[in-house]
Amino acid sequence: MQWETVIGLEIHVQLKTRSKIFSGASTAYGAEPNTQACDVSIALPGVLPVMNKEAAKLAVKFGLAIGAKINQRSVFARKNYFYPDLPKGYQISQFEIPVVGAGSIEIDTENGVREIGITRAHLEEDAGKSLHENYDNLTAIDLNRAGTPLLEIVSEPDMRSAAEAVAYLRKIHELVRYLDISDGNMQEGSFRCDANVSVRPKGQQALGTRSEIKNINSFKFVDKAIRYEVERQIDLLEDGGEVVQETRLYDSDLDETRSMRSKEEAHDYRYFPDPDLPDMVLEDSFIEAVRQSLPELPQQRRQRFIDAFALNPQEAGQLTSDKALADYFEAVNADTNAGPRVSCNWILGELNAALNNQEISVSESPVTPARMARLLDRIADNTISGKIAKEVFTAMWQGEGDADTIIENRGLKQITDSGAIEEIIDEVLAESADQVQQYRDGNQKVIGYFVGQIMKKSAGKANPKQVNEILRSKLSN
Amino acid sequence: MHEKTIAEHAAALASGEYSSVELTKHFLERIQANKDLNAFITVTEEQALAQAQAADINIKKGDQGPLCGIPIAQKDLFCTRGVLTTCGSRILENFISPYDATVIEKLGQSGMVNLGKTNMDEFAMGSSNETSYFGAVKNPWDLQRVPGGSSGGAAAAVAARLAPVATATDTGGSIRQPAALCGLTGIKPSYGRVSRYGMIAFASSLDQGGVIARNTEDAAAVLQAMTGFDPRDSTSLDLPVPDYSASLNDSLQGKVIGLPKEFFGEGIEPDVADAVQQAIADLQALGARTVEVELPNSEAGIPCYYVLAPAEASSNLSRFDGVRYGYRAEQYDDLADMYETTRAEGFGEEVQRRIMIGTYVLSSGYYDAYYIKAQKLRRMIADDFSRAFEKCDFIAGPTSPGTAFKIGDKNDDPVAMYLNDIFTNSVNLAGLPGVSVAAGMDRQGLPIGLHLVGRYLDEATILNAAHQFQQVTDWHQRVPGGYE
Numbered sequence: 001m002q003w004e005t006v007i008g009l010e011i012h013v014q015l016k017t018r019s020k021i022f023s024g025a026s027t028a029y030g031a032e033p034n035t036q037a038c039d040v041s042i043a044l045p046g047v048l049p050v051m052n053k054e055a056a057k058l059a060v061k062f063g064l065a066i067g068a069k070i071n072q073r074s075v076f077a078r079k080n081y082f083y084p085d086l087p088k089g090y091q092i093s094q095f096e097i098p099v100v101g102a103g104s105i106e107i108d109t110e111n112g113v114r115e116i117g118i119t120r121a122h123l124e125e126d127a128g129k130s131l132h133e134n135y136d137n138l139t140a141i142d143l144n145r146a147g148t149p150l151l152e153i154v155s156e157p158d159m160r161s162a163a164e165a166v167a168y169l170r171k172i173h174e175l176v177r178y179l180d181i182s183d184g185n186m187q188e189g190s191f192r193c194d195a196n197v198s199v200r201p202k203g204q205q206a207l208g209t210r211s212e213i214k215n216i217n218s219f220k221f222v223d224k225a226i227r228y229e230v231e232r233q234i235d236l237l238e239d240g241g242e243v244v245q246e247t248r249l250y251d252s253d254l255d256e257t258r259s260m261r262s263k264e265e266a267h268d269y270r271y272f273p274d275p276d277l278p279d280m281v282l283e284d285s286f287i288e289a290v291r292q293s294l295p296e297l298p299q300q301r302r303q304r305f306i307d308a309f310a311l312n313p314q315e316a317g318q319l320t321s322d323k324a325l326a327d328y329f330e331a332v333n334a335d336t337n338a339g340p341r342v343s344c345n346w347i348l349g350e351l352n353a354a355l356n357n358q359e360i361s362v363s364e365s366p367v368t369p370a371r372m373a374r375l376l377d378r379i380a381d382n383t384i385s386g387k388i389a390k391e392v393f394t395a396m397w398q399g400e401g402d403a404d405t406i407i408e409n410r411g412l413k414q415i416t417d418s419g420a421i422e423e424i425i426d427e428v429l430a431e432s433a434d435q436v437q438q439y440r441d442g443n444q445k446v447i448g449y450f451v452g453q454i455m456k457k458s459a460g461k462a463n464p465k466q467v468n469e470i471l472r473s474k475l476s477n
Numbered sequence: 478m479h480e481k482t483i484a485e486h487a488a489a490l491a492s493g494e495y496s497s498v499e500l501t502k503h504f505l506e507r508i509q510a511n512k513d514l515n516a517f518i519t520v521t522e523e524q525a526l527a528q529a530q531a532a533d534i535n536i537k538k539g540d541q542g543p544l545c546g547i548p549i550a551q552k553d554l555f556c557t558r559g560v561l562t563t564c565g566s567r568i569l570e571n572f573i574s575p576y577d578a579t580v581i582e583k584l585g586q587s588g589m590v591n592l593g594k595t596n597m598d599e600f601a602m603g604s605s606n607e608t609s610y611f612g613a614v615k616n617p618w619d620l621q622r623v624p625g626g627s628s629g630g631a632a633a634a635v636a637a638r639l640a641p642v643a644t645a646t647d648t649g650g651s652i653r654q655p656a657a658l659c660g661l662t663g664i665k666p667s668y669g670r671v672s673r674y675g676m677i678a679f680a681s682s683l684d685q686g687g688v689i690a691r692n693t694e695d696a697a698a699v700l701q702a703m704t705g706f707d708p709r710d711s712t713s714l715d716l717p718v719p720d721y722s723a724s725l726n727d728s729l730q731g732k733v734i735g736l737p738k739e740f741f742g743e744g745i746e747p748d749v750a751d752a753v754q755q756a757i758a759d760l761q762a763l764g765a766r767t768v769e770v771e772l773p774n775s776e777a778g779i780p781c782y783y784v785l786a787p788a789e790a791s792s793n794l795s796r797f798d799g800v801r802y803g804y805r806a807e808q809y810d811d812l813a814d815m816y817e818t819t820r821a822e823g824f825g826e827e828v829q830r831r832i833m834i835g836t837y838v839l840s841s842g843y844y845d846a847y848y849i850k851a852q853k854l855r856r857m858i859a860d861d862f863s864r865a866f867e868k869c870d871f872i873a874g875p876t877s878p879g880t881a882f883k884i885g886d887k888n889d890d891p892v893a894m895y896l897n898d899i900f901t902n903s904v905n906l907a908g909l910p911g912v913s914v915a916a917g918m919d920r921q922g923l924p925i926g927l928h929l930v931g932r933y934l935d936e937a938t939i940l941n942a943a944h945q946f947q948q949v950t951d952w953h954q955r956v957p958g959g960y961e
Binding site: 039042043044045046047048049050051078080082084087088089090139141268270271272275276277278 | 554555556562564569572574575576578673674675676677678680681682708709710711712788789791792794795796797798800801802812816836839840841844848
């Protein structure tokens with residue numbers, strides 16, 4: 001039988017606010033345990049939540065970017081359950097009326113562009129952390145994270161493969177960073193997702209029974225977890241079994257998903273509107289102000305790169321997939337005479353390779369856009385060849401200073417004095433009587449040999465174009 | 478000394494007749510001498526004397542407001558920095574609050590002196606003060622009887638002149654009913670007037686802080702100092718608060734009193750009914766006229782309240798889990814057992830009952846039938862009041878259907894206990910202001926309360942009516958025997 005995979009994702013995005021969603025405590029990552037746990041974070045008796053307006057702004061920013069309906073009145077509800085890192089015994093979330101309603105986003109797939117529906121996005125608070133290691137059979141609680149604002153983005157079950165799910169996840173990741181509403185840091189848990197996965201016979205309308213894989217925190221694991229789960233479900237069905245609705249965990253060490261709790265064991269969260277928080281009402285003027293603050297979105301920027309800089313769609317897509325990379329490109333391009341083509345080649349080539357090699361982000365690049373621009377200028381004005389430029393780039397990367405200093409210190413300036421080039425050519429020709437004879441006998445290929453020798457003698461500094469011209473004229477004499 | 482009103486104390490302090498320290502010591506001694514009432518859970522002698530000394534310095538400089546140096550008793554659900562704050566529960570038997578509730582902060586800023594923390598029904602759930610982990614409170618009018626609840630300690634303390642005035646809170650009648658049963662003046666303002674920050678929550682959408690005092694003048698002065706917008710409470714009203722004392726002496730001429738026939742039906746003790754009728758006649762004699770109004774959904778008040786309040790409570794009380802503060806069971810097997818044993822041992826029977834009810838009505842499959850339906854009824858009850866107020870300026874009736882009952886009498890019958898608040902409950906559901914004033918005695922010599930309910934945000938009118946009533950009656954001046 002042919003099976004079709006159906007996937008929906010719930011993505012939890014930590015919003016980039018300075019303080020928590022319902023208190024003034026800091027949200028900075030990595031502080032000593034419980035140093036950012038204020039009276040509200042630890043849920044002392046009598047404390048009350050007050051909504052952080054900035055979090056609402058960031059949520060609306062996301063909603064507008066996906067063309068969603070913004071609910072001008074949304075409601076905070078309590079999701080009740082007991083857990084040691086949930087200090088109030090309930091999580092404040094949005095249930096019946098979320099701040100962001102239905103919208104959509106386009107993703108690129110093997111079969112072209114597809115639109116993925118986004119059901120809703122709602123605001124909620126994060127829980128704290130339970131630490132089980134290093135405490136000798138005890139559990140320690142760190143409430144620094146408790147109350148950190150999250151935007152939960154719920155998709156429609158519109159994805160049909162693990163690859164599509166990853167493409168969608170990347171798209172949302174790219175978008176939240178473009179909008180600057182989240183740092184999107186997956187290691188620190190600022191961006192994580194749950195995947196709802198089911199399979200059905202191809203052609204069938206009704207959805208199969210789904211399982212929910214919880215808390216996956218990398219693109220790679222999303223891909224692997226879904227692939228594993230799809231295979232598991234198909235195997236089960238083909239063996240005459242049934243998929244049960246349950247929550248599963250992905251174990252990246254074993255590369256498998258494991259049952260966490262079944263539907264019967266599912267919590268009854270007893271949602272009800274939080275009486276401590278009035279409905280969140282957003283004025284037209286508030287939404288309009290957020291709209292005005294929206295940056296150029298990746299899709300728009302990509303098109304502009306194609307139109308304005310004559311880049312091809314792949315290149316433009318690669319540059320704009322990371323806002324910082326696109327910013328880098330624009331900074332270099334505005335600063336250099338080398339043109340967008342050369343800028344793009346160098347950024348996607350040398351720079352990207354160096355970044356990947358050291359596993360650092362473009363914002364951490366030791367070669368600033370200004371230095372990159374100077375380097376490309378030296379190629380454009382024939383001070384150095386492209387090949388020498390790679391050596392200069394490596395030296396810049398290693399901290400030897402700017403391009404001009406390195407060219408100067410290492411004596412890499414291109415030889416463009418035709419007299420000097422002529423001298424070197426004469427030397428080479430004098431040393432290569434045999435090859436000269438071969439050329440005269442009609443073997444054009446030996447010209448490569450001469451160029452190689454000339455470049456070697458000039459330590460790569462002879463201007464290649466001049467070398468070619470002078471060499472050919474000398475040989476034809 | 479303890480017989481004086483707040484204004485009289487303020488005058489005596491200003492003239493140097495006695496100091497705040499002397500006044501404070503006097504009340505501390507009375508508290509010590511009357512420990513058998515069990516009105517206080519904690520007496521904060523040291524803190525009180527320090528505050529009194531600070532007040533005396535300001536008074537000497539002539540730099541004092543009307544409440545500076547006046548002692549007050551605080552209900553033990555207002556978090557008080559550095560002081561045990563138990564909410565009448567074992568689960569908070571060891572909880573020293575690291576912060577001050579907004580009410581404590583505001584009264585502190587006005588120079589009031591904290592005598593201590595008063596006893597109360599556990600988590601304010603009760604109408605007799607018998608659910609307190611720290612034991613029942615006795616009614617100074619008859620030591621065999623309850624003072625009402627949940628602010629029973631506050632009422633007993635003021636009635637026995639152990640404190641000039643006390644803070645209290647009211648979720649379904651917890652200020653007004655004990656004020657009635659102890660012959661006092663108790664005001665619950667409109668929902669949102671007094672910040673709930675630091676007030677340990679019972680039912681968030683109903684809880685409201687207020688005052689139990691000997692008379693309306695005192696109540697108005699202290700309420701004034703407690704009210705106002707608080708950015709730390711999202712349900713706090715960002716509206717100007719009128720000067721309550723300024724309108725106390727306005728004439729009642731032409732004012733219209735609404736009399737809901739539902740408040741004068743069956744189940745009211747005859748002495749209470751008679752006293753309330755007489756009180757209404759007194760108000761008429763002051764120039765007010767009466768009109769009959771209808772509150773057709775008032776019968777739904779108790780069931781509606783006993784769905785919504787427990788629903789909110791079941792969630793509000795989840796934070797008492799033994800993890801971060803408060804009581805934790807000594808013996809347990811695992812995490813689930815730790816929660817269960819801690820809460821089974823830490824909460825009393827009535828609190829557990831309401832957590833169970835609340836959990837039930839919020840459960841999937843029951844939510845619509847109970848919680849949603851109760852929310853609809855709540856709306857209807859509020860609408861009834863709005864319609865009634867088209868015809869009248871305030872509503873009058875009995876505060877409670879009976880007078881103080883004997884300790885232990887209604888313990889086995891929760892519903893009989895709940896019926897104590899039949900007239901007060903719906904006022905919380907509608908978010909309206911309500912005041913209870915002493916308006917008579919039954920044939921056993923037990924106080925009877927008159928209940929006045931105002932329009933939303935209109936505390937001033939009911940305080941005015943209560944004060945005018947107290948100008949022509951002396952019920953509020955009676956002191957229980959032995960406490961003169």
